[in-house]
Amino acid sequence: xxxxxxxxxxxSIDYVVGAGRFRAVSDVSLTIEQGQVVxxxxxxxxxxxxxxxxxxxxxxxxxxxxxxxxxEFQGVDLVQVPKWKMPxxxxxxxxxxxxxPLNSLNPAFRIxxxxxxxxxxxxxRESGDRVADDRAPPPFDYARGPAxxxxxxxxxxxxxxxxxxxxxxxxxxxxxRLHADxxxxxxxxxxxxxxxxxxxxxxxxxxGMRQRVMIAMALSERPALLIADEPTSALDVTxxxxxxxxxxxxxxxVRTSILFISHDLGVIAxxxxxxxxxxxxxxxxxxPVGEVFEHPxxxxxxxxxxxxxxxxxxxxxxxxxxxxxxxxARPPTGCRFHPRCPLAQPVCSAxxxxxxxxxxxxxxxxxxxxxxxxxxxxx
Amino acid sequence: MTTAPLVEAIxxxxxxxxxxxxxESIVGAPRRAIHAVDDVSFTILPGETVGLIGESGSGKTxxxxxxxxxxxxxxxxxxxxxxxxxxxxxxxxRRWRRNAQIVFQDxxxxxxxxxxxWQIVGEPIRAQGEHDRGVVRSRVRxxxxxVGLPPDCLDxxxxxxxxxxxxxxxxxxxLSVDPRLIVLDEPTSALDVAxxxxxxxxxxxxxxERPVAYLLITHNVAAVRYAAxxxxxxxxxxxxxxxxxxxVLETPxxxxxxxxxxxxxxxDARRRRTRFRIGGDVxxxxxxxxxxxxxxxxxxxxxxxxxxYPPLREIPxxxxxxxxxxxxxxxxxxxxxxxxxxxxxxxAAAPPTP
Numbered sequence: 001x002x003x004x005x006x007x008x009x010x011x012s013i014d015y016v017v018g019a020g021r022f023r024a025v026s027d028v029s030l031t032i033e034q035g036q037v038v039x040x041x042x043x044x045x046x047x048x049x050x051x052x053x054x055x056x057x058x059x060x061x062x063x064x065x066x067x068x069x070x071x072e073f074q075g076v077d078l079v080q081v082p083k084w085k086m087p088x089x090x091x092x093x094x095x096x097x098x099x100x101p102l103n104s105l106n107p108a109f110r111i112x113x114x115x116x117x118x119x120x121x122x123x124x125r126e127s128g129d130r131v132a133d134d135r136a137p138p139p140f141d142y143a144r145g146p147a148x149x150x151x152x153x154x155x156x157x158x159x160x161x162x163x164x165x166x167x168x169x170x171x172x173x174x175x176x177r178l179h180a181d182x183x184x185x186x187x188x189x190x191x192x193x194x195x196x197x198x199x200x201x202x203x204x205x206x207x208g209m210r211q212r213v214m215i216a217m218a219l220s221e222r223p224a225l226l227i228a229d230e231p232t233s234a235l236d237v238t239x240x241x242x243x244x245x246x247x248x249x250x251x252x253x254v255r256t257s258i259l260f261i262s263h264d265l266g267v268i269a270x271x272x273x274x275x276x277x278x279x280x281x282x283x284x285x286x287x288p289v290g291e292v293f294e295h296p297x298x299x300x301x302x303x304x305x306x307x308x309x310x311x312x313x314x315x316x317x318x319x320x321x322x323x324x325x326x327x328x329a330r331p332p333t334g335c336r337f338h339p340r341c342p343l344a345q346p347v348c349s350a351x352x353x354x355x356x357x358x359x360x361x362x363x364x365x366x367x368x369x370x371x372x373x374x375x376x377x378x379x
Numbered sequence: 380m381t382t383a384p385l386v387e388a389i390x391x392x393x394x395x396x397x398x399x400x401x402x403e404s405i406v407g408a409p410r411r412a413i414h415a416v417d418d419v420s421f422t423i424l425p426g427e428t429v430g431l432i433g434e435s436g437s438g439k440t441x442x443x444x445x446x447x448x449x450x451x452x453x454x455x456x457x458x459x460x461x462x463x464x465x466x467x468x469x470x471x472x473r474r475w476r477r478n479a480q481i482v483f484q485d486x487x488x489x490x491x492x493x494x495x496x497w498q499i500v501g502e503p504i505r506a507q508g509e510h511d512r513g514v515v516r517s518r519v520r521x522x523x524x525x526v527g528l529p530p531d532c533l534d535x536x537x538x539x540x541x542x543x544x545x546x547x548x549x550x551x552x553x554l555s556v557d558p559r560l561i562v563l564d565e566p567t568s569a570l571d572v573a574x575x576x577x578x579x580x581x582x583x584x585x586x587x588e589r590p591v592a593y594l595l596i597t598h599n600v601a602a603v604r605y606a607a608x609x610x611x612x613x614x615x616x617x618x619x620x621x622x623x624x625x626x627v628l629e630t631p632x633x634x635x636x637x638x639x640x641x642x643x644x645x646x647d648a649r650r651r652r653t654r655f656r657i658g659g660d661v662x663x664x665x666x667x668x669x670x671x672x673x674x675x676x677x678x679x680x681x682x683x684x685x686x687x688y689p690p691l692r693e694i695p696x697x698x699x700x701x702x703x704x705x706x707x708x709x710x711x712x713x714x715x716x717x718x719x720x721x722x723x724x725x726x727a728a729a730p731p732t733p
């Protein structure tokens with residue numbers, strides 16, 4: 001039994017905008033075990049995407065700054081790694097799927113070039129080669145500590161621009177092993193007729209196809225951790241169902257750990273093993289997905305679950321959450337949910353919310369509420 | 380029992396012509412068109428809510444715009460309280476517009492950022508001929524609390540409101556001329572669940588207070604379930620199923636409706652294995668072939684489906700429920716979970732048309 005793939009400890013992320021300072025993620029701790037699918041839900045502005053992008057250090061810094069904490073990934077604290085070395089870890093270590101596949105694919109390159117780029121980087125790293133460079137540095141080994149100095153070849157785009165592109169394309173076009181690898185990944189994501197898809201540009205594909213290509217690209221790096229940031233939110237519901245089914249099948253086949261971000265409780269219920277709920281930058285509840293859905297231990301989780309419209313007009317009005325999400329520049333004192341909470345007591349506004357605490361008899365189901373045992377009594 | 384319908388669409392059609400390519404103009408080929416809405420007939424009764432669900436590209440927004448007369452129909456007829464509104468022009472059309480208002484999908488783009496709240500909400504009032512600033516302001520002041528906004532925000536700008544607040548402003552603008560019909564184009568899709576519940580509750584309450592009918596256009600089945608009395612399901616420009624909200628959502632008859640409902644993720648961790656999926660993508664609307672438009676993805680397809688379009692017909696076993704499927708009687712008894720094995724054998728995803 002190996003340790004967790006990622007363990008995040010007390011992570012805080014600030015956005016500094018003018019004179020203001022917004023703490024978008026505050027003091028979040030969570031671990032992702034080998035082969036586990038961890039879902040994060042929350043409303044707009046709760047910090048879930050910031051958290052997702054902070055792990056591979058994709059946040060623009062500035063305006064974002066890491067205010068404290070650590071992200072331990074395979075023995076390396078990613079917070080300490082200089083930003084210019086991150087390309088060594090992204091990809092092979094951590095891959096990402098974004099919400100809008102059209103914005104994440106380069107419109108000027110064919111699908112083949114884009115997936116081949118990912119495959120070539122991975123191969124180059126596995127063999128210890130620098131891409132397009134024969135002076136081979138020692139193979140990169142995460143377990144052996146800090147990342148080696150990155151050769152600038154790795155930071156250069158692999159698909160050249162301009163006149164060199166045609167020559168380059170002819171060369172990689174003849175690389176049969178590369179060709180076979182790319183086809184294999186396209187088949188892995190159940191794309192029919194992958195030979196045709198290879199020659200197309202992203203705008204020629206439908207939304208579902210593009211997201212499949214993104215998944216193929218992310219998996220072709222054989223990542224230890226895959227971060228999926230709202231991967232199906234831009235898709236129609238029948239296409240979303242196809243992509244979710246595909247992702248569930250791939251979870252079984254590829255056995256990579258996944259951090260799955262979504263605002264849709266239904267999508268999370270379909271995919272995740274473990275569920276984290278975020279509110280105003282804080283992780284308020286964390287536990288096995290079935291447990292959290294059936295016995296929520298934070299009033300916000302309960303309210304969120306009940307707000308999903310599941311009834312007819314004749315059955316009476318929907319439950320909504322009174323009030324609105326707090327402004328992160330001036331978060332309320334004490335527990336951030338107390339102004340909207342039906343269980344609020346004086347202690348909730350006076351003292352900060354407790355750290356995540358386990359339920360009696362369920363060490364893996366934790367919540368940050370003074371009155372976690374009373375949540376079941378909210379009507 | 381027979382109330383005169385408020386809106387009556389008969390064989391309504393909207394085609395958007397495409398520019399002819401050089402080759403097409405030389406050989407004199409007929410001009411191709413996007414068939415956004417094709418042969419749609421349905422009614423809206425006074426004071427009722429008709430939900431219109433479908434995926435993107437199904438023509439539901441186009442249909443909503445046609446009914447609010449923001450698009451010109453290319454065929455069919457449209458009656459509003461017995462009057463043929465496709466014939467209205469100029470001043471008569473402008474006077475008619477007080478009857479039908481629309482809440483647009485994008486709460487940011489549909490509010491002019493340079494106008495103040497009272498100007499935005501009061502614009503329809505002024506368009507209907509009331510130009511006195513004091514009167515408009517006081518009408519707006521009365522209106523704001525009905526959508527849950529404070530009456531003293533008359534002089535604020537739209538950027539000072541959250542997404543839910545902006546959507547309330549849009550709704551207040553639509554209500555300002557006391558319309559008999561409001562077309563709600565995805566009123567909640569840009570909102571979080573908690574805010575969505577507030578808006579839906581407000582819509583339903585408003586309908587109890589005043590006789591207004593809604594055409595609720597959305598891809599969100601949950602919103603339709605809560606807010607609608609009847610529901611129409613659209614696929615590629617045609618209504619494939621129409622009926623009471625309970626009967627359509629609980630006993631869907633059309634294979635597409637079944638697939639659509641089964642595809643909605645359920646927020647229940649115990650039910651994650653029972654899922655029916657249809658393969659393939661939504662095909663192109665450019666000059667679609669004759670026959671049922673769902674045929675390329677349908678697990679029950681027979682030759683007749685490809686040759687002949689199934690008209691919308693009422694199913695005797697479930698009165699009030701209309702469906703456009705040749706095999707509705709056979710499909711009717713199949714539960715979505717049982718479709719699972721059939722769905723797997725469905726024809727593979729067709730490559731997209733370049």
